[in-house]
Amino acid sequence: MKKLITNRRAALRTLAGAGAATVAAPYLATAQGQTKTWKIQTSWPGGAGLQIFKEWCATIEEKTGGELAFQPFGANDVVGDFQLYDAVKNGVLEAVNPFTIYAQGIIPAATFLTSIPLGLRNPHEFDVFYYGLGGIDIARELYAAQGLHFVGPVHHGPNIIHSKVPIRSIDDFAGRKMRLPGGMVAEIFNAIGAETTVLPGSEIFPALEKGTIDVADYVGPAVNYALGFSQVTDYIVMGPPGFMSLYQPVDIMDITVGRAAWDALSPQMQQFVEMETHVYSDMHHAAIQSADQEAWQKFEADGTEVTRLSQDDVELMTEVAVPIWFDYANRDPNAARVFKIQLDYMLSGSLGYVDPALIEGLELKL
Numbered sequence: 001m002k003k004l005i006t007n008r009r010a011a012l013r014t015l016a017g018a019g020a021a022t023v024a025a026p027y028l029a030t031a032q033g034q035t036k037t038w039k040i041q042t043s044w045p046g047g048a049g050l051q052i053f054k055e056w057c058a059t060i061e062e063k064t065g066g067e068l069a070f071q072p073f074g075a076n077d078v079v080g081d082f083q084l085y086d087a088v089k090n091g092v093l094e095a096v097n098p099f100t101i102y103a104q105g106i107i108p109a110a111t112f113l114t115s116i117p118l119g120l121r122n123p124h125e126f127d128v129f130y131y132g133l134g135g136i137d138i139a140r141e142l143y144a145a146q147g148l149h150f151v152g153p154v155h156h157g158p159n160i161i162h163s164k165v166p167i168r169s170i171d172d173f174a175g176r177k178m179r180l181p182g183g184m185v186a187e188i189f190n191a192i193g194a195e196t197t198v199l200p201g202s203e204i205f206p207a208l209e210k211g212t213i214d215v216a217d218y219v220g221p222a223v224n225y226a227l228g229f230s231q232v233t234d235y236i237v238m239g240p241p242g243f244m245s246l247y248q249p250v251d252i253m254d255i256t257v258g259r260a261a262w263d264a265l266s267p268q269m270q271q272f273v274e275m276e277t278h279v280y281s282d283m284h285h286a287a288i289q290s291a292d293q294e295a296w297q298k299f300e301a302d303g304t305e306v307t308r309l310s311q312d313d314v315e316l317m318t319e320v321a322v323p324i325w326f327d328y329a330n331r332d333p334n335a336a337r338v339f340k341i342q343l344d345y346m347l348s349g350s351l352g353y354v355d356p357a358l359i360e361g362l363e364l365k366l
Contacts, residue, residue, distance in 0.1 A: 035061065037069045038094035038261060041084060043102070043253065045075035045202040047226030048291040049156065049219070053097060056280050063276070068269060070095070081200040085256075089147050094261040097154065100252045101181050107142050108332035112339045113153075114252040116328075117188050117321045118314070120342060121249040121353070123155040123285060133341050142334055149262040151255040152277040155285040157220040157292065158245035161237040162229045164214045166305070170313045179204055179216035184328050185247050191320050201227075208232040219251060221299060222291030230302040239309050246309065246317055255280075319358065326362045336364050 040057065044050040057070035079087040085106055087093040103110035113135070120126055129135040130153055143150040167173060174193030180186040182198040189196050194215070199207060207213045209232045216233075218224050239246045255277045262270065299306075329339035343364075346353040 035066050035069050039071050040095040041073040041078050042097040043075050043099050047223040049223045050074045052287050075202050088258040095257040100254045104183050109334040109338045115248050115250040117247040118318045147259045149257045154253040154281045156288045159217050159248040159251045161217050162233040163235040164233050167237045168307050176215045177213045179213045220292050221295035225295040225298050230304050236306045240311050322358045330365045336366050
């Protein structure tokens with residue numbers, strides 16, 4: 001992890017050396033006032049994710065010459081995962097690092113600000129959506145209406161499914177009690193027969209241990225191993241080779257800041273935080289994937305079996321998913337705006353994930 005911190009510092013020095021005066025400016029502000037300390041809580045309850053988050057937070061004060069510092073908290077340390085946005089609005093926290101899907105309770109369009117089942121499938125595709133196709137502008141507009149500032153997405157990797165029983169096709173989900181993050185993902189699994197329930201990440205292990213649920217989705221191997229999932233499940237369920245997760249292939253987190261805390265920063269410091277979020281996203285994603293490689297070996301040693309769905313399952317689940325995409329998009333005009341950008345991208349020659357025949361007769365209410 002020390003190497004990661006060194007790399008992040010080197011990245012910032014490179015940016016500053018390229019003549020970006022606005023990046024260098026925070027280093028000059030130390031003597032002008034006291035350090036602003038932001039209390040920032042992540043949704044990571046433990047494992048590599050929480051460790052990487054805390055290490056990143058520890059670099060901010062040095063990088064800003066003492067103008068800004070991040071005081072990190074893990075999941076539930078200050079408030080519960082589903083109270084994060086209220087805590088920011090009320091000033092209990094200045095900033096949060098949540099799973100973006102959690103915002104769908106106050107911003108319906110947030111369903112499409114992270115990956116949807118069988119939708120965009122790689123982190124770089126979401127970078128194109130956010131920074132090339134206008135997604136970041138819409139996200140900031142929607143969050144601003146809630147008294148929040150959406151700084152930017154943070155990548156970590158696809159979600160995987162842990163199960164007490166073998167699941168070798170989508171038919172095997174029928175009748176299974178399954179934890180999911182809610183919303184569209186839960187509705188799609190309901191459509192293929194699962195009995196779904198919504199739980200924050202910190203409550204998954206005890207629910208599996210007690211038998212309250214048979215199956216649970218959560219993030220990737222490294223974090224899930226650290227949370228003890230191999231102790232309470234025997235199987236990991238993924239898509240075909242190269243497609244780890246059909247239902248959340250790119251699970252996005254973000255950095256969100258309360259409007260008052262954001263507005264209290266100078267324009268130069270705001271730009272620094274935006275650029276630092278890019279750096280954190282890159283390093284966080286790489287570190288998580290590195291830790292995952294070690295975790296796979298640990299799962300294997302514990303006797304966990306990996307089962308994979310087939311390409312036929314991909315096609316069947318896509319047929320289930322597409323009308324549900326449109327249903328969710330048409331529930332909110334802003335959701336339709338966001339989804340239209342992604343749909344056009346998926347239909348384009350760049351990706352081709354969606355067969356035009358699948359959307360015949362479906363209409364977006366823009």
